Amino acid sequence: MTSWDAFQQVREIRDELLAADFALTLSIRQVEVNSNLLAAANDVIGLRQLRRCASNLESTYLLRLFSTFEGVLRDYWSAARPSPRLRRTPMETLMNRIVIRRQIPNQISDAAHKVRVYRNWLVHPQAAASRMTFEECKSRLGHFLSYLPPRW
Amino acid sequence: MTTQISNLSQQTVREEWVAACERLISQIETWATELNWSTHRADILLDERETGPYTVPTVRVRLPGRAEIHVTPIARGIPGGNGRVDMESWPSLHRVRFIRRDGDTWEAITDSNVRLREPWTREFFTNLAQDLTAI
Numbered sequence: 162m163t164s165w166d167a168f169q170q171v172r173e174i175r176d177e178l179l180a181a182d183f184a185l186t187l188s189i190r191q192v193e194v195n196s197n198l199l200a201a202a203n204d205v206i207g208l209r210q211l212r213r214c215a216s217n218l219e220s221t222y223l224l225r226l227f228s229t230f231e232g233v234l235r236d237y238w239s240a241a242r243p244s245p246r247l248r249r250t251p252m253e254t255l256m257n258r259i260v261i262r263r264q265i266p267n268q269i270s271d272a273a274h275k276v277r278v279y280r281n282w283l284v285h286p287q288a289a290a291s292r293m294t295f296e297e298c299k300s301r302l303g304h305f306l307s308y309l310p311p312r313w
Numbered sequence: 314m315t316t317q318i319s320n321l322s323q324q325t326v327r328e329e330w331v332a333a334c335e336r337l338i339s340q341i342e343t344w345a346t347e348l349n350w351s352t353h354r355a356d357i358l359l360d361e362r363e364t365g366p367y368t369v370p371t372v373r374v375r376l377p378g379r380a381e382i383h384v385t386p387i388a389r390g391i392p393g394g395n396g397r398v399d400m401e402s403w404p405s406l407h408r409v410r411f412i413r414r415d416g417d418t419w420e421a422i423t424d425s426n427v428r429l430r431e432p433w434t435r436e437f438f439t440n441l442a443q444d445l446t447a448i
Contacts, residue, residue: 171406179424300405307379307404 162240163312167233168303174229175299178222185215219295220283226295227280230302233309234259240313252277256305263308273305327364330389330396333417337398338370341384344435350442351375363390380404380446394420402445409441 189211192198199206234255239248241262250258256277260270275291276298282290293301342352353373360366369386376382380402387397387410394412398419401408409429411419421429421441431437 168404168406175406175408175424296407300407303404303406 162233162236164306164309165311167306167309170229170233171226171299171303171306174222174226175295177225178218178295181222182215182218185211185218189215223280223295223298224283226298226302227276230306231255233306237309237313259309263310265305265308269301269304269308272301276301323364326389327367330364331367331369333396333413334369334386334398336417337411337419338372338384340433341372341374341438344438345372345374347435348439350377357385359386359388361388361390374442376442376446378446382442382445400441400445402442405446407445409445 188198189208192208192211196208231252234252235248238250238255238259253274256270256273259265276293278288279290279293279298282288338354342354345352351374353375355371355373356368357371358366358368371383371385374382374384383399383401383403385399385401387399389396391397391412394414396413398411398413399408400411400421408424410422410424412422414420419433421431421433421437423429429437429441
């Protein structure tokens with residue numbers, strides 16, 4: 162994989178979020194004017210579901226963003242430190258190992274860890290986590306990724 | 314005859330669009346150099362149904378620190394304008410789209426579709442580049 166490939170994956174998720182947001186906003190506006198448009202959905206989908214989908218959209222895409230970030234880091238680590246065994250290194254540990262290997266500044270790694278904590282909170286809302294926008298998360302993870310080599 | 318006119322028109326549209334991109338990229342290079350920001354120009358190939366394949370310039374601008382902005386023409390044929398050029402920060406991937414309007418003016422629009430109603434000046438470019446690359 163190359164660094165360009167990694168950033169391209171992030172770009173694609175960003176643009177999918179924009180497309181989904183556009184489609185949902187348009188659908189909600191149209192259904193508000195003409196609720197018959199929902200007839201094809203057999204009463205399963207209503208305005209409430211569409212609005213709920215819209216309000217959760219950033220969180221949904223944040224999970225995908227973090228999943229992509231994790232995939233890139235695991236791909237990098239398997240190339241940097243090959244192992245005959247299948248690794249199941251926890252994400253926190255993996256990030257810390259890469260921080261040491263790539264000499265990533267504390268400010269950058271702390272910011273990325275906060276995204277990890279927020280992502281965990283979205284999946285299992287237990288411990289408190291700072292809320293962040295998709296844009297903030299994308300920026301923080303992008304800065305972390307920028308310390309990976311151009312190719313691995 | 315119709316095909317010749319069509320081809321001629323296609324060529325005119327393409328040349329005019331490439332010239333507009335060239336002016337924009339050159340302007341950015343000039344301002345960046347004045348600010349002591351390094352630049353790197355490259356050509357990319359675009360292929361549109363309206364104009365066929367052609368090359369256009371792109372530029373990467375390195376700001377103080379590690380951040381960059383990448384200015385990339387996207388397409389001439391877009392709805393509601395006469396072309397689109399993206400300005401994207403790296404590594405945060407924040408983006409502003411420049412839509413070319415009549416009279417060869419550029420309108421900046423954020424990804425959340427907010428129009429930045431500022432004239433295209435060196436001050437606007439400087440502020441925008443710094444804002445896009447702020448963490």
